[in-house]
Amino acid sequence: MSAAAASDALVAVDRLSKHFPVGRGWGRGGRVVRAVDDVSFTIGRRRIVGLVGESGSGKTTVGRTLLRLVEPTSGRVTFDGGDLLALDAARLRAVRRQMQIIFQDPYSSFDPKLTVEAIIAEALTAHAPMPRDERRTRIAALLRRVGLQPEHMARYPYEFSGGQRQRIGIARALAVEPKFIVADECVSALDVSVQAQVLNLLLDLQEELGLTILFIAHDLAVVDYLCDDIVVMYLGKIMEIGPAEQVCGDPKHPYSEALLSAVPVPEPGAARRRIMLSGDLPSPIDVPSGCVFRTRCPYAGDACASDVPPLREVAPGRFSACIKDR
Amino acid sequence: MSAPSESVAALSGARLWAILRQRKAVLLGLAILAAIVLLAVFAPYVTPYEPNRMRISQRMRPPSAQNWFGTDEFGRDIFTRVIYGGRISLLAGALTVLVACVSGTVLGVLAGFFKRIDGVISRIIDAMMAFPDILLAIALVAVLRPSLANVVIALGIVYTPRVARVVRAATLVIRELPFVEAARALGVPTWRIILRHVLRNLASPIIVQGTFVFAYAILAEAGLSFLGTGVSPETPTWGTIIAAGQQYARQADWIMIFPGLAIVLSVLSLQLVGDTLRDILDPKLRKDL
Numbered sequence: 221m222s223a224a225a226a227s228d229a230l231v232a233v234d235r236l237s238k239h240f241p242v243g244r245g246w247g248r249g250g251r252v253v254r255a256v257d258d259v260s261f262t263i264g265r266r267r268i269v270g271l272v273g274e275s276g277s278g279k280t281t282v283g284r285t286l287l288r289l290v291e292p293t294s295g296r297v298t299f300d301g302g303d304l305l306a307l308d309a310a311r312l313r314a315v316r317r318q319m320q321i322i323f324q325d326p327y328s329s330f331d332p333k334l335t336v337e338a339i340i341a342e343a344l345t346a347h348a349p350m351p352r353d354e355r356r357t358r359i360a361a362l363l364r365r366v367g368l369q370p371e372h373m374a375r376y377p378y379e380f381s382g383g384q385r386q387r388i389g390i391a392r393a394l395a396v397e398p399k400f401i402v403a404d405e406c407v408s409a410l411d412v413s414v415q416a417q418v419l420n421l422l423l424d425l426q427e428e429l430g431l432t433i434l435f436i437a438h439d440l441a442v443v444d445y446l447c448d449d450i451v452v453m454y455l456g457k458i459m460e461i462g463p464a465e466q467v468c469g470d471p472k473h474p475y476s477e478a479l480l481s482a483v484p485v486p487e488p489g490a491a492r493r494r495i496m497l498s499g500d501l502p503s504p505i506d507v508p509s510g511c512v513f514r515t516r517c518p519y520a521g522d523a524c525a526s527d528v529p530p531l532r533e534v535a536p537g538r539f540s541a542c543i544k545d546r
Numbered sequence: 547m548s549a550p551s552e553s554v555a556a557l558s559g560a561r562l563w564a565i566l567r568q569r570k571a572v573l574l575g576l577a578i579l580a581a582i583v584l585l586a587v588f589a590p591y592v593t594p595y596e597p598n599r600m601r602i603s604q605r606m607r608p609p610s611a612q613n614w615f616g617t618d619e620f621g622r623d624i625f626t627r628v629i630y631g632g633r634i635s636l637l638a639g640a641l642t643v644l645v646a647c648v649s650g651t652v653l654g655v656l657a658g659f660f661k662r663i664d665g666v667i668s669r670i671i672d673a674m675m676a677f678p679d680i681l682l683a684i685a686l687v688a689v690l691r692p693s694l695a696n697v698v699i700a701l702g703i704v705y706t707p708r709v710a711r712v713v714r715a716a717t718l719v720i721r722e723l724p725f726v727e728a729a730r731a732l733g734v735p736t737w738r739i740i741l742r743h744v745l746r747n748l749a750s751p752i753i754v755q756g757t758f759v760f761a762y763a764i765l766a767e768a769g770l771s772f773l774g775t776g777v778s779p780e781t782p783t784w785g786t787i788i789a790a791g792q793q794y795a796r797q798a799d800w801i802m803i804f805p806g807l808a809i810v811l812s813v814l815s816l817q818l819v820g821d822t823l824r825d826i827l828d829p830k831l832r833k834d835l
């Protein structure tokens with residue numbers, strides 16, 4: 221995750237911002253939602269990076285900008301050594317074979333009028349036509365790979381459970397043989413028992429296919445289980461970056477600590493410093509000056525209001541955007 | 547947002563039947579429409595006379611066993627003429643729906659999908675909707691010369707903005723749905739996304755609007771004919787029959803009453819069916835809006 225590792229990173233995000241104008245009409249008055257604000261991080265090849273934060277912290281927006289599903293306001297995204305934002309429409313389409321997204325909502329992510337076969341066939345034929353026989357063989361193989369049966373091909377998405385639909389979503393994403401997958405809260409709509417199955421499927425696939433995954437979640441427990449590295453976001457900014465077990469075991473940023481406090485402690489005896497998130501998330505239109513987290517931070521002092529704290533290396537491989545050393 | 551999008555696809559025959567049974571009025575509407583359409587289609591077999599056969603001895607007879615709806619000033623059978631008139635009136639309505647839905651859909655999808663041209667299209671739509679329908683239709687027919695084809699073209703243009711506005715609103719919703727984003731992420735070309743995903747999911751609002759346009763078009767066609775700016779007065783349509791009967795309204799009101807009744811029945815039935823269709827098909831989009 222460090223600058224040194226950036227050279228072999230698959231995805232490098234550099235000072236990325238996405239501001240959505242708010243309000244309608246011509247005179248928008250320049251008010252914007254700072255969904256993502258000056259965010260930099262890298263994703264190493266074949267790594268699973270967790271992106272965590274509360275609702276509204278900008279995780280989905282980061283994921284969508286990485287795939288250029290939304291155009292960033294400023295910043296750079298490098299994918300596999302190439303400048304993603306410089307691509308014209310035709311070349312972007314070609315690069316899209318290499319990156320895919322799995323959506324949070326297993327219902328609205330499929331066209332309700334298409335069968336599973338048509339859904340996956342669309343992925344297979346998005347870039348080049350494929351004979352029907354070969355297509356069906358490939359679809360059957362993909363369905364088997366994600367734990368479904370080839371007979372499921374003829375059915376419609378609404379005939380499946382949430383977990384099965386996420387498997388269909390994974391099959392669709394795998395159909396173009398991507399290197400990089402953004403999994404946007406792809407299990408948070410599912411029952412806990414089903415969550416584990418889908419997570420294990422993702423882990424298996426990652427190992428087998430050598431995938432690089434950006435795993436978006438608001439739950440640190442899931443991320444701890446799955447990920448190599450963690451990026452913690454709050455109100456469009458990165459609070460902390462580091463290896464998963466270290467961030468979860470010894471958070472450096474008060475916000476990570478607060479997120480962890482919300483996670484049940486596995487062993488009853490284990491003591492953990494607990495801080496609770498008090499107060500509401502500030503409006504992303506009027507973010508606090510200085511450190512955006514200071515309004516809810518138990519350690520905040522006067523200095524926190526003046527400058528935006530930069531991400532700094534607080535220990536080898538650990539980055540935190542807090543001015544206090546802890 | 548999730549459940550409703552499946553509701554359309556999941557709308558099985560059984561559920562549809564259950565909804566229809568709750569609203570008995572719509573069944574009546576459907577039955578009336580079916581009867582009117584069947585009568586129009588099989589007009590030569592169901593009518594007792596020739597539509598243009600004049601029998602001066604029988605002129606302006608009130609409704610009777612021989613002439614159910616009476617006869618007009620030339621002794622022509624009104625029942626026969628109303629049924630033949632239905633052919634043209636329904637045809638004009640259906641063709642208007644076709645024109646308005648095709649052009650309205652093209653404009654609406656373009657405006658909804660491509661932000662750059664939305665401003666221009668939306669403004670034209672708003673400007674056209676500021677005119678009363680019938681005035682715009684009269685002006686257009688006057689420019690084009692009155693004829694069946696030109697009435698259809700004029701009414702098609704008049705109702706295009708109505709369809710375009712609904713299609714645009716629905717497209718704005720659909721283009722943000724995750725399955726469209728999924729297709730974009732897969733690299734599916736934009737034109738294919740529009741043809742495959744957007745149009746397919748626009749079917750319901752278009753059908754609903756088409757039903758209403760059908761009703762308006764039947765009324766407007768009659769209105770144009772009545773004002774003498776519609777199809778040629780020799781062609782029997784509900785509108786021309788009423789227009790011709792107007793001067794005998796005192797002595798022979800049945801000449802106007804029966805074609806008028808045909809208009810009222812078909813328009814009301816279409817509105818009834820349209821309302822029900824909207825309730826069945828549209829909650830999906832209305833909820834997302």
Ligand SMILES: Nc1ncnc2c1ncn2[C@@H]1O[C@H](COP(=O)(O)OP(=O)(O)OP(=O)(O)O)[C@@H](O)[C@H]1O
Pocket residue numbers: 240241253254255273274275276277278279280281282438504
């Ligand atoms: N298309 C958009 N237009 C305007 N504002 C947007 C848009 N997309 C996101 N936002 C705003 O940007 C902020 C970040 O949203 P985002 O969806 O990225 O958060 P998130 O971390 O994914 O949250 P969640 O956990 O709820 O999915 C929110 O305040 C949201 O309202």
Ligand SMILES: [Mg+2]
Pocket residue numbers: 279280281404405
């Ligand atoms: Mg999100």
